[in-house]
Amino acid sequence: SxxxxxxxxxxxxxxxxxxxxxxxxxxxEEKPNLEIKRLKKTRFKVISNNEIAINFFQLVIEAPLIARKAKPGNFIILMKEEISERIPLTISDWNTVKGTITLYFQEAGYSTMELTDLNTGDYLYSVVGPLGNDIEIKNFGTVLLAGGCYGNGAIYPIAKALKSVGNKVIVILEARNENLFYLEEEFEEISDLIVYCTSDGSKGLKGKILTALEHITSQGINLDRAYFIGCTYMMRDASDYTKESGNIPTFVSLNTIMIDGTGMCGCCRLTLIQDGKEITKFACIDGPIFNGHQIKWDELFSRNERFEEPEISIYQTHSCKAIEKFNAGDIDE
Ligand SMILES: Cc1cc2nc3c(=O)[nH]c(=O)nc-3n(C[C@H](O)[C@H](O)[C@H](O)COP(=O)(O)OP(=O)(O)OC[C@H]3O[C@@H](n4cnc5c(N)ncnc54)[C@H](O)[C@@H]3O)c2cc1C
Ligand code: FES
Missing domain, CATH: 1.20.5 (Single alpha-helices involved in coiled-coils or other helix-helix interfaces)
Known part of the structure; x- marks a missing residue:
């Protein structure tokens, strides 16, 4: 009943x-057979999964409930199979009518490599979200949004939302080479100024994030806020720069190692320094976006590196798709 x-x-x-x-x-006397029957996978259908730049994929998944609640700054944790690692990925776009969410992922190691094999019509074992705190969206004036690596996709929903409420939006897209950029057209549409920056000078300025920041400062542009998403080095260097350049309010989205995403396991622990005091935070429930001027970066680096050896070893026992393509003559050096 x-x-x-x-x-x-x-x-x-x-x-x-x-x-x-x-x-x-x-x-x-007789007990029923309690053998667990696996439920057929019927949720989180893959709508598309395309390599949009070398080793960068756009993955669109059917997840109507997540699409309905997603906000800029949120992420999900997905598992490809029941035995897969849990992978945190930023929700870069969502469509409430189609009930889909869009993720951009970089093949960084073994688990993200597993995602590259997903085809239209496949189902994921689980997608949990939206997780993380919403970011404050209002008219601050002139805002800078800078993305590197997977951060180009992750910064997009924040840039779009800040533009929609009237901010002047300046975007920096950083990559090692021009072939690693994606979402350029989408960013061109919502930016008042866009600065490309490549390590090899193949597109835009030659250099890294600091070169692009110096370029913007040299134009006499005053920033009211800055957001950086990319590798930890990029976010640290950029935060140091904005601190020295007049303490511009600066926010970074931390890619700490995560397991449960609910504040229970402690894996994503980090330390903030506020008024000289050290405060423990968890990226999954207190972040993932934090004030870049308060982060205890050295500790964050060492915590993120703690599984580096097994991560590298498991990845190296599998072949890299970019190298396979290069060897097959499908891509240039
Ligand atoms: C809130 C959040 C949002 C993220 N959004 C994106 C995104 O939109 N697109 C994207 O490509 N990547 C994103 N990442 C990073 C992504 O989760 C990792 O690249 C991925 O988990 C690496 O798994 P792997 O097995 O492929 O690589 P690994 O070989 O495990 O590791 C490669 C690197 O990723 C880091 N890493 C390893 N395991 C984890 C883990 N469980 N959680 C977090 N980092 C880990 C390690 O520091 C290592 O340096 C995000 C991370 C967080 C925390
Ligand atoms: S991921 Fe476990 S506490 Fe944040």
Whole structure:
């Protein structure tokens, strides 16, 4: 007689049905077979998964409930299979009508490499979200949004939202080479000024984030806020720069190692320094976006590197798709 939103729960969950029968027959001689039946995967369908730049993929997933609640700054944690690692990825776009979310991921190691094989029509084992705190969206004046690596995709929803409320939006896109840029057209549409920066000078300025920041400062542009998403070195260097350049309010989205994403495991722990005092935070529930001027960067680096050896070793036992393509002559050096 127990009902869950109009349906007997025993109709919904096969394992629970077994359990109810088991309880009923507890006193009888014969016990039902309690073998767990795997539920057929019917949620989180892959709509598309395309390599949009070398080793960067755009993954669109059917996840209507997440699409309905997503806000700039949020992320999800997904698992490809039941035995897969949990991977945190930023929600870069969402469509409430189609019920889809868009993620951009970089093949960084073994688990993200596993995602590259996903095809249209496949299903993911789980997608949890939206996680993380929403970012404050209002008219601050002139805002800078800088992305490097996967950060180009992650910074996009924040840039779009800040533009929609009237900010003057300046964007820096940073990469090692011009072939690693993506979402350029989308950024061109929402930016008042866009600065490209490559390590090899193949597009825009030659250099890294500091070169681009110096370029913007040299134009006499005053920034009211700055957001940086990319590798930890990029976010640290940029935060140091904005601190020295008049303490411009600066926010970074931390890519700490995460497991549960609910504040229980402690894996994503970091330290903020506020008024000289050290304060413990968890990136999954207190962030992932933090004041870049308060982060204890050295500790963050060492915590992020603690599994580097096994990460590299498991990745190296599998072949890299970019190298395979290069060897096959499909891409240039
Ligand atoms: C809130 C958040 C949002 C993120 N958004 C994106 C995104 O939009 N696109 C994207 O490409 N990447 C994103 N990342 C990083 C992404 O989760 C990692 O690159 C991925 O988990 C690496 O797994 P791997 O097995 O492929 O690589 P690994 O070989 O495990 O590691 C490669 C690097 O990733 C880091 N890493 C390893 N495991 C984890 C983990 N479980 N959680 C976080 N970092 C880890 C390590 O520091 C290592 O340097 C995000 C991370 C966080 C915390
Ligand atoms: S991921 Fe476990 S506490 Fe944040």
């Amino acid at each position: 127990f009902k869950y939103r109009g349906e007997p729960i025993s109709n919904q969950v096969e394992d629970l049905k077994n359990l109810i029968e088991y309880r009923k027959s507890k006193t009888s």
